[in-house]
Amino acid sequence: MGVTRRLYLMLLICSVVAAQERFERLMRDILIFDAHIDTPRYIVDEGYRLADEHGYYELDIPRMKKGKLGAVLFGIYAQPSDYSAAQWLPRALECLEALHREVAANRKEMELAYTAADVERLHRTGKLAALASLEGGHLIGDSLAILRLFHRLGVRYLTLAHFETNNYADSMTGTEVHNGLSRQGRELVREMNRIGMMVDVSHISDQAVLDAVEESRAPVIASHSSVKAIAPIVRNMPDEVIRAIAKKGGVVCINFHAGYLDKAAYDVYIANRPARDREIKEALSLRSHDPARWEAVRAIQKKYFEKMPKVETGALLKHIDHVVKLAGADHVAMGSDYDGISGMTPAGMEDVSKYPLLVKRMIEMGYSDSDIRKIMGLNLVRVMRASEQIAEKQP
Numbered sequence: 001m002g003v004t005r006r007l008y009l010m011l012l013i014c015s016v017v018a019a020q021e022r023f024e025r026l027m028r029d030i031l032i033f034d035a036h037i038d039t040p041r042y043i044v045d046e047g048y049r050l051a052d053e054h055g056y057y058e059l060d061i062p063r064m065k066k067g068k069l070g071a072v073l074f075g076i077y078a079q080p081s082d083y084s085a086a087q088w089l090p091r092a093l094e095c096l097e098a099l100h101r102e103v104a105a106n107r108k109e110m111e112l113a114y115t116a117a118d119v120e121r122l123h124r125t126g127k128l129a130a131l132a133s134l135e136g137g138h139l140i141g142d143s144l145a146i147l148r149l150f151h152r153l154g155v156r157y158l159t160l161a162h163f164e165t166n167n168y169a170d171s172m173t174g175t176e177v178h179n180g181l182s183r184q185g186r187e188l189v190r191e192m193n194r195i196g197m198m199v200d201v202s203h204i205s206d207q208a209v210l211d212a213v214e215e216s217r218a219p220v221i222a223s224h225s226s227v228k229a230i231a232p233i234v235r236n237m238p239d240e241v242i243r244a245i246a247k248k249g250g251v252v253c254i255n256f257h258a259g260y261l262d263k264a265a266y267d268v269y270i271a272n273r274p275a276r277d278r279e280i281k282e283a284l285s286l287r288s289h290d291p292a293r294w295e296a297v298r299a300i301q302k303k304y305f306e307k308m309p310k311v312e313t314g315a316l317l318k319h320i321d322h323v324v325k326l327a328g329a330d331h332v333a334m335g336s337d338y339d340g341i342s343g344m345t346p347a348g349m350e351d352v353s354k355y356p357l358l359v360k361r362m363i364e365m366g367y368s369d370s371d372i373r374k375i376m377g378l379n380l381v382r383v384m385r386a387s388e389q390i391a392e393k394q395p
């Protein structure tokens with residue numbers, strides 16, 4: 001072996017060892033904070049317990065520990081396609097109560113967090129932080145009093161609209177009624193600022209995001225949105241909207257849904273969705289008293305997921321890297337949408353135990369330790385704190 005080649009090999013080994021050391025050092029105390037995970041509905045519907053390790057779904061406490069996931073904003077929702085208007089508020093309250101109950105049942109390991117300082121304190125003491133969020137303005141019954149009550153119960157952001165347009169905002173997948181935010185929507189944003197609740201602009205139309213950014217005194221978040229420039233599908237965000245969120249100091253939390261990360265996977269998903277949903281409906285109606293019904297649903301979801309082209313973790317990193325290059329490392333975070341994406345995760349990122357892989361890959365991509373820490377959690381803490389700081393002291 002020539003001297004040059006030997007030198008090259010030595011340098012290579014040194015850089016691999018240095019990268020591994022960096023990875024281990026980061027993993028010792030990094031705060032990983034995910035902005036959107038939908039587990040509470042499983043607690044209500046299936047008696048899912050966070051303490052047990054499961055071979056299905058994407059979050060439980062044992063897997064959180066494996067993945068060093070320190071803080072989660074749990075999503076609570078009731079889609080108008082699944083629930084009548086009279087059920088929206090009770091369903092949201094049931095899911096919130098279930099989250100409170102599960103956290104209390106695991107109080108040695110997990111605590112409800114109400115502030116950015118709570119998240120930091122719990123992280124320092126090695127406890128998991130659970131926070132609540134509400135997906136869709138329709139869930140507050142057009143009542144700012146109910147919004148304030150949800151805030152007292154721990155809800156730390158409200159997504160202005162979900163898949164359907166409501167009285168506050170046009171949804172990007174709904175009909176355009178307000179050309180962005182309605183007057184009532186602007187009033188809602190001001191009230192959220194006043195009480196210190198984060199404004200979430202995922203799901204709403206591009207114009208509605210721009211209106212929310214303009215109206216809000218605090219930075220806004222997109223709790224689970226991917227990038228349209230990489231995967232041109234309706235649910236993703238275009239560059240000009242991402243730039244506007246960043247300019248206001250906000251953060252775009254990337255959604256891990258394989259179909260949102262990759263257009264080819266999305267096309268197969270959309271083409272098969274009606275058949276999949278029909279099969280699921282049938283399975284649920286046939287087995288209404290059988291606890292195995294959810295197992296049947298998961299099998300159907302898996303069957304259809306396997307028809308989609310495989311999406312690798314690299315696709316997820318491309319979305320992250322795009323926002324970093326477009327807007328800077330201060331404006332991207334994680335909003336996996338785990339337990340809300342019917343198991344359609346990228347290969348390698350199957351559940352919350354896999355976050356360390358993202359850290360490893362970001363080191364390989366040349367990201368600094370400080371940028372990795374921001375992307376994996378600190379950006380979200382910063383925006384949460386900014387929302388708290390502009391809030392009025394009186395409730």
Ligand SMILES: [Zn+2]
Nearest residue numbers: 135203224340
């Ligand atoms: Zn969503």
